Amino acid sequence: MARVYNFSAGPSMLPEYVLRKAQADLLDYQGSGQSVMEMSHRSPWFEDILHNTEAAMRRVLGVPDNYKIGFFQGGATQQFAMVPLNLMTTGTADYIVTGNFSKKAAEEAAKFGIARIAASSKDKNFTYIPDVKAIEYDPNASYIHICQNNTIFGTKFAELPQVAGVPLVADMSSMIFSEPTDVSKYGCIYFGVQKNVAPAGMAVAILREDLLGRSAKGIPAENIPTMMNYTTLLKADSMYNTPPCWCIYMTGLMMEYLEHEIGGLDAMKKINEEKAALLYAYLDGQDFYKNPVEKPFRSLMNVTFTSPSPELDKEFCAEAAGAGLLNLKGHRLVGGMRASIYNAMPREGVIKLVEFMEQFRKAHA
Ligand SMILES: *Cc1c(COP(=O)(O)O)cnc(C)c1O
Numbered sequence: 001m002a003r004v005y006n007f008s009a010g011p012s013m014l015p016e017y018v019l020r021k022a023q024a025d026l027l028d029y030q031g032s033g034q035s036v037m038e039m040s041h042r043s044p045w046f047e048d049i050l051h052n053t054e055a056a057m058r059r060v061l062g063v064p065d066n067y068k069i070g071f072f073q074g075g076a077t078q079q080f081a082m083v084p085l086n087l088m089t090t091g092t093a094d095y096i097v098t099g100n101f102s103k104k105a106a107e108e109a110a111k112f113g114i115a116r117i118a119a120s121s122k123d124k125n126f127t128y129i130p131d132v133k134a135i136e137y138d139p140n141a142s143y144i145h146i147c148q149n150n151t152i153f154g155t156k157f158a159e160l161p162q163v164a165g166v167p168l169v170a171d172m173s174s175m176i177f178s179e180p181t182d183v184s185k186y187g188c189i190y191f192g193v194q195k196n197v198a199p200a201g202m203a204v205a206i207l208r209e210d211l212l213g214r215s216a217k218g219i220p221a222e223n224i225p226t227m228m229n230y231t232t233l234l235k236a237d238s239m240y241n242t243p244p245c246w247c248i249y250m251t252g253l254m255m256e257y258l259e260h261e262i263g264g265l266d267a268m269k270k271i272n273e274e275k276a277a278l279l280y281a282y283l284d285g286q287d288f289y290k291n292p293v294e295k296p297f298r299s300l301m302n303v304t305f306t307s308p309s310p311e312l313d314k315e316f317c318a319e320a321a322g323a324g325l326l327n328l329k330g331h332r333l334v335g336g337m338r339a340s341i342y343n344a345m346p347r348e349g350v351i352k353l354v355e356f357m358e359q360f361r362k363a364h365a
Helices: 016-025 044-061 075-087 100-109 230-235 245-262 265-284 310-322 347-364
Strands: 067-072 092-097 114-120 144-147 168-171 188-192 203-208 302-305 337-340
Touching: 016 245, 044 067, 044 245, 067 075, 067 230, 067 245, 075 100, 075 168, 075 188, 075 203, 075 230, 092 100, 100 114, 100 144, 100 168, 203 230, 245 265, 265 302, 265 347, 310 337, 310 347
Parallel strands: 092 114, 092 144, 144 168, 168 188
Antiparallel strands: 067 203, 188 203, 302 337
8 A cells, every 4th residue: 555645735634543543433433333424413422522522622722611612514615704794793804815715705704894904915926924013903893814824825924913802813724733822812713624634524613702692793693594603503512403523523533643642732833843844944955946935924834836937847746746746736826836744744755755856956957
């Protein structure tokens, strides 16, 4: 069996530990005589899975007691609408646009109120993050929205906007669990799980309790579609209807991996920093490849680079795939290459990539 190094931005690699556990449980989950894919979501086995997954997530991420955790379908993109529908109580919110996903989030919010673009890094093709301390925030904003790690452009916020009385809402899809997070700095954290947690099919939202029971200005709470109403869904412990059972189970296995195999998010961060440092150090030490991102805002998870020409980029990706290094093509908005090196990418994979890059450089420089 040959496993490849998959650098896809998502869905992406899962740790072998998680895959093997799922495999071992597949035909007969803990004596139930069935797989998690087959069992009722109201069965005692699944109720335990849901409860344990949430409890483990609280331990691993350090989620304070005054926050609720919800497991939803619809991906991170549905959260772009759920956030304003449920939280835009003043009819306006501040959006910091640092890439394609934050732009989409703002566009979605504009359907329910005013999505004010408080700052943007579009002027330099999203290669940096605006100075969050220099931004003039709207004191009447219901919340400030950021996309904390920009999956497509390979940037990450080095500092968080913190405005008294205005909750911070963050899309953390491509960085959640990659490093410790101080949840108390946020009113709401949300993420699609297919980048760094589990297979595709679920989004998670972590919400401060005092933000529940509300709705966008002009939209009565009872008019929010049921499946988009945080308050209804969280009151039912994510079991208002059939939840994404398999994703919840796989998320639980990932929490077990982070807690017991890795030793928590401090340890995970160290591993991720070492991996990213290998790649960035190589990029900084030559001038065949270019990384366009301003250094303080480099992502730990998504590393973008280009070769001297689009033709060579294409050749690079094709040859890399032949060498077992898959999905290195950059997003169409950026071109070039992107290596997504999430938690599950082994250090070996990054070393192999750097070796391949050097070999390719020598052949084409
Ligand atoms: C992938 C991604 C999304 C979109 O996620 P879906 O689950 O496909 O809706 C949104 N935000 C960020 C930061 C992402 O990386």
